[in-house]
Amino acid sequence: MILLASLTKGAAILFVGGVVPRLTDARKELRRTQIADAAVRCFSRNGLERTSIADISAESGLSTGSIYSHYRNKADLVRAAACEVLAKRADVLREYAALDAPPDPDELLARLTAAIDPAEARVGVQTWGEATTDPDIRDIVVDTTDRMRAMLHDCVTAWLIKVKHHEPAPARERAAPIAHRVMALYQAELLYAALRTPTEETAS
Amino acid sequence: MILLASLTKGAAILFVGGVVPRLTDARKELRRTQIADAAVRCFSRNGLERTSIADISAESGLSTGSIYSHYRNKADLVRAAACEVLAKRADVLREYAALDAPPDPDELLARLTAAIDPAEARVGVQTWGEATTDPDIRDIVVDTTDRMRAMLHDCVTAWLIKVKHHEPAPARERAAPIAHRVMALYQAELLYAALRTPTEETAS
DNA sequence: GTCTATACGATGATAGAC
DNA sequence: GTCTATCATCGTATAGAC
Numbered sequence: 224m225i226l227l228a229s230l231t232k233g234a235a236i237l238f239v240g241g242v243v244p245r246l247t248d249a250r251k252e253l254r255r256t257q258i259a260d261a262a263v264r265c266f267s268r269n270g271l272e273r274t275s276i277a278d279i280s281a282e283s284g285l286s287t288g289s290i291y292s293h294y295r296n297k298a299d300l301v302r303a304a305a306c307e308v309l310a311k312r313a314d315v316l317r318e319y320a321a322l323d324a325p326p327d328p329d330e331l332l333a334r335l336t337a338a339i340d341p342a343e344a345r346v347g348v349q350t351w352g353e354a355t356t357d358p359d360i361r362d363i364v365v366d367t368t369d370r371m372r373a374m375l376h377d378c379v380t381a382w383l384i385k386v387k388h389h390e391p392a393p394a395r396e397r398a399a400p401i402a403h404r405v406m407a408l409y410q411a412e413l414l415y416a417a418l419r420t421p422t423e424e425t426a427s
Numbered sequence: 428m429i430l431l432a433s434l435t436k437g438a439a440i441l442f443v444g445g446v447v448p449r450l451t452d453a454r455k456e457l458r459r460t461q462i463a464d465a466a467v468r469c470f471s472r473n474g475l476e477r478t479s480i481a482d483i484s485a486e487s488g489l490s491t492g493s494i495y496s497h498y499r500n501k502a503d504l505v506r507a508a509a510c511e512v513l514a515k516r517a518d519v520l521r522e523y524a525a526l527d528a529p530p531d532p533d534e535l536l537a538r539l540t541a542a543i544d545p546a547e548a549r550v551g552v553q554t555w556g557e558a559t560t561d562p563d564i565r566d567i568v569v570d571t572t573d574r575m576r577a578m579l580h581d582c583v584t585a586w587l588i589k590v591k592h593h594e595p596a597p598a599r600e601r602a603a604p605i606a607h608r609v610m611a612l613y614q615a616e617l618l619y620a621a622l623r624t625p626t627e628e629t630a631s
Numbered sequence: 632g633t634c635t636a637t638a639c640g641a642t643g644a645t646a647g648a649c
Numbered sequence: 650g651t652c653t654a655t656c657a658t659c660g661t662a663t664a665g666a667c
Contacts, residue, residue: 254632270560272476275660289633291662345559352556355549355621356474365622407615414614417559418569458650479642493651495644634667645656 255293255303258283262304267342268422271301271349298359305350305360308343309367312413313374320374325382331375332405336412341420348417368406375402459497459507462487466508471546472626475505475553502563509554509564512547513571516617517578524578529586535579536609540616545624552621572610579606 261283265274276297280287294300315338319331326334354361379401383394465487469478480501484491498504519542523535530538558565583605587598 268560270557273560276662277660286634287661288635288663292632297661348559349556351618351622352553353474355552356472356477356626358626361622361626404612408608408611410615410618411611414555418555418565422560422562422565480644481642490652491644492646492653496650501643632667634665636664636666638661638663640661641659643656643658646654647652648654649650649652 251293256307258285258290258293259300259303259307262300263308263343263346266301266304266346266349271353298357301353302359302363304346305353305363306367308346308350309363311343312347313367313371316371316374316378320378320381322378325378325385327382327386328379328401328405331378331382332408332412335405335409336416339413339416341416344413344417345420345422348414372402372406375405378402379405455497460511462489462494462497463504463507463511466504467512467547467550470505470508470550470553475557502561505557506563506567508550509557509567512550512554513567515547516551517571517575520575520578520582524582524585526582527589529582529589531586531590532583532605532609535582535586536612536616539609539613540620543617543620545620548617548621549624549626552618572614576606576610579609582606583609 258279262274262279265278265282268274269278276287276290279300280290283290290300294303316335319326319334325331350360350364354364376395376398379398380391380394383389383398384391387394389397462483466478466483469482469486472478473482480491480494483504484494487494494504498507520539523530523538529535554564554568558568580599580602583602584595584599587593587602588595591598593601
């Protein structure tokens with residue numbers, strides 16, 4: 224780790240004025256996710272707006288100045304956190320979509336529901352609320368939702384073809400409304416998970 | 428209207444030190460809803476937290492001092508607004524539940540979806556987000572959701588009995604999962620409506 | 632890059648006249 | 650009950666040392 228860090232610095236010096244200093248970028252990205260992760264934990268406890276930069280500073284162990292050297296402003300950080308949470312949920316789905324023995328829709332929904340992390344569900348729902356007024360967040364949410372629905376579509380289509388022995392063309396067509404419903408039911412489960420779970424008290 | 432107002436004041440004077448001055452209470456409640464309505468419009472545009480008391484003051488035409496004489500603080504006002512919006516959505520449902528020709532679940536969902544007001548949907552979704560961290564709001568959301576699900580349960584039960592000619596006892600049992608699904612799909616539609624609709628730009 | 636200290640603005644809430 | 654004017658607090662963002 225320490226060796227890697229020193230190598231990184233060396234590489235950065237070597238590449239000054241040259242092409243992309245990859246390793247330095249990778250480390251910078253690592254810091255960014257470290258901050259974003261801390262932000263997500265704060266958001267999960269106190270919500271998007273009730274979390275101050277000072278809170279994230281305390282949670283991440285970094286100073287406010289350091290945070291602002293990685294993110295332009297708070298909105299930028301909120302966007303990054305929203306991306307992270309939503310993308311993580313999409314990844315869970317991608318896993319099932321690539322399965323060679325596709326589960327039926329009910330089973331698919333059950334697995335997705337079982338994989339919900341309450342803390343991330345809270346931030347996800349907070350993101351929905353923010354999306355109603357912030358165009359940037361809105362785009363992130365809509366895009367992620369569309370991508371997830373598309374993956375569900377692929378998953379259901381594969382199930383129709385491989386298990387129910389439909390022809391590919393009609394299978395894709397019939398899969399669309401089913402994917403829409405599974406997505407809707409999943410979102411509802413996400414909401415329930417976010418509300419059901421006891422939100423641990425903040426130390427304010 | 429003016430006559431009613433003067434009558435109200437007279438009644439209040441007559442009942443000073445006596446029993447409940449009903450009409451005065453009614454007028455006070457009217458002011459409260461007037462403020463709450465203005466708050467809902469502001470929330471719909473700018474969100475729960477980005478709306479200042481000054482915004483609500485401008486929207487309602489009342490001063491900040493006047494607002495604080497009707498609501499203890501902003502959190503109290505947010506609670507009132509949340510109650511109002513959620514209750515209004517429940518009322519739409521109650522209407523269909525009382526119908527003597529109960530619609531089938533798909534039709535029920537379609538009607539509920541068609542009755543969605545985008546502005547209120549936005550505040551509703553914002554309420555969900557707030558509910559993830561604010562226990563008071565959480566209770567309001569959960570209670571309202573439970574009541575709505577119960578009404579859906581009644582509605583579906585009535586449909587099973589009157590249209591599908593089930594016996595009452597098994598009908599109630601079979602209606603439960605159906606009501607759960609309709610509720611979930613409705614909430615998803617509410618989310619879509621809140622995100623789909625272009626949020627008009629604020630005048631900040 | 633990271634820290635401490637701070638400036639500046641915004642906002643929730645109150646005081647006191649009418 | 651309603652207004653205007655004001656206070657005090659909090660939080661974002663920056664400056665400058667190391």
